[in-house]
Amino acid sequence: MENLDNTDLRILKQLQADSTISIKELAAKLFLTATPVYERIKRLEREGYITKYVALLNKEKLNRSMIVFCNVRLKEHAKNVGANFVKDIVALPEIIECYNIAGDYDFMLKILVADMASYQDFVMNKLSTIENIGNTQSVFVMGEIKHSTELSF
Amino acid sequence: MENLDNTDLRILKQLQADSTISIKELAAKLFLTATPVYERIKRLEREGYITKYVALLNKEKLNRSMIVFCNVRLKEHAKNVGANFVKDIVALPEIIECYNIAGDYDFMLKILVADMASYQDFVMNKLSTIENIGNTQSVFVMGEIKHSTELSF
DNA sequence: TTTATTTCAGAATTAATTTCTGTACAAAGG
């Protein structure tokens, strides 16, 4: 952050919004030629500011329209118990995100499934089989108002 | 989903994980030449299966290390009240995600800030100024266990 | 002022994407 000037930030902003822009086009926006923009991007990648480039897909068209946040409380809180839980969580592809949280519950999971039947199946046959889960609370999403992958600066 | 064969799904899977792969390289993985892979990708884009291509950035390096989920209850639930709330939410860049949820609260926000001081500032000077917010509950993230942008299939 | 150092422009090269042409194969209709 300290090593980044305004040009770097503008490059990051653009690539976050749309990474298909050509270097030439991006250079034009910044009133530069391709070389410095190319070198800056490579530096931002090398130094870890840019983690990866990905395609974002349409959930609805790919039959993953249902979002559920599932709060989980563990039975025991021993060191290796948490570690095992984490290992199991990471292996389940329906779980898109998992956070260790402060408050009434230990973890919050964001789960993506096709519909309520799939969610039931997920909870019954996958989540419940994980060791050491005390109780869970499902919060169903009725509407996605905003969903960005962009950091602001 | 119905229009997609196994080759399409493998293409989507790859581009979700890393969109910088060249068409030639991807074609080799699928035992095809560049042409059919190119045409399939263009079709997946055209038909809306692929929404966009983006760069994912490193939160920590860009000084957005703190994640907070903020549950919000509205005072009134009239039609236009919700609409105004949504408009205000979308305008705040700290709010990365916003869901209309079932349960005790009306909305859940995912907020990204630098630290606790920034969060306080955000709540005091930005969130609290939004009309019609009844009460809020902040759930602080202690650790991010998993965070994927990939749909599984 | 002199000397490094950094940042950049422009040309040259290399590699990618995109377009084009024609072949092979499968399904549909006579």
Next chain:
DNA sequence: CCTTTGTACAGAAATTAATTCTGAAATAAA
């Protein structure tokens, strides 16, 4: 059974983009 139509593909050609190289301009340090 043969013909027609459509789809999916390979391979070559054309176009455009990424990458490398050289040197000039600007900035900071000595």
